Amino acid sequence: MEARSDSAEQEEAVKRPSRRTFTEAARRAQIVNAAIEVIADAGYAKGSFARIAREAGLSSTGMISYHFAGKDDLMREVVAEVSRVAEAYVRPRMEERTGARARLRAFIEASVGLAGAYPKHLPAMIDVLAHLRDDDPSRHGLLGTVDSAADVQVERMREAQRSGEFREFDPRVMVTAIRAAIDATVTRAGREPGFDAAAAGRELADLFDHATRSAER
Structure with missing residues (x-):
């Protein structure tokens, strides 16, 4: 049938x-x-x-x-779909907040919270990106998109440093650390039944709030 x-x-x-x-x-x-x-x-x-x-x-x-057309074609669409879902989930939560500290907190909490709302999406994308061939044009395009997003985050941190909301540190090192912490937490969420994504997101947000905020705040 x-x-x-x-x-x-x-x-x-x-x-x-x-x-x-x-x-x-x-x-x-x-x-x-x-x-x-x-x-x-x-x-x-x-x-x-x-x-x-x-x-x-x-x-x-x-x-x-x-x-x-093949597995690579399907995998590219998997990454595109996860990216669309993540954008629709994270961006509105950031736009509700005012100030660099609040927006950073919203970004971290929402990025990890996405693992609770869509537990399979981010682990799948992380695994796909890790296995794309080095010579795959889509790999360079996807990594370029990730780098562009990181550049935006770096510049926002520099602006927060200039305004005195964030302390002095290397913004790119901080952005890399935040992204790695989110990815590791999301991977853990996909492997541990009953994982409390909301609590983990709050804890990560607290950690990086302390790591970035000015001593005067």
Whole structure:
């Protein structure tokens, strides 16, 4: 029954372009979400199309190949989807706050809190990024995006130092330390059932608030 459904979907996609757009988008999202689940649970190396197809409830890997050119193509979409979810989760929480200290706290708490709201997303992205080939153009693009975001954070810290809200330190070292601490906490959250992401986020925020704030504040 499921095999006929997959075949019918492919035929329909050819015959009805307007409907195909909607159908393909829904199926692609289903496959990407299944890939996130599989990679977070089993790891990138074991994230085969066969395992992803089972997680997505597909009868064969053919439907994945129909929507994605290969594993690298699917993995790039996994990273893009996690990035979209993270942006939508973290940015509004930062924009609600005023001042560098409050915004830094919101960034850390929200970044770790994302692991509670979407426990599989960040661990999957971290694993995918670690396994992309050095010569993969998408790796350079993704790392470039990460570097650009870090540059923005560095400049914001410098502005807070100039205003006297943050003490003197090397902003890039601090940004690197914050990112590493968040990534390590998120990875731990994905491996420990019952992990309290909110509490961990608050503790990390306290730690880096003490590490960055001016002695006068």
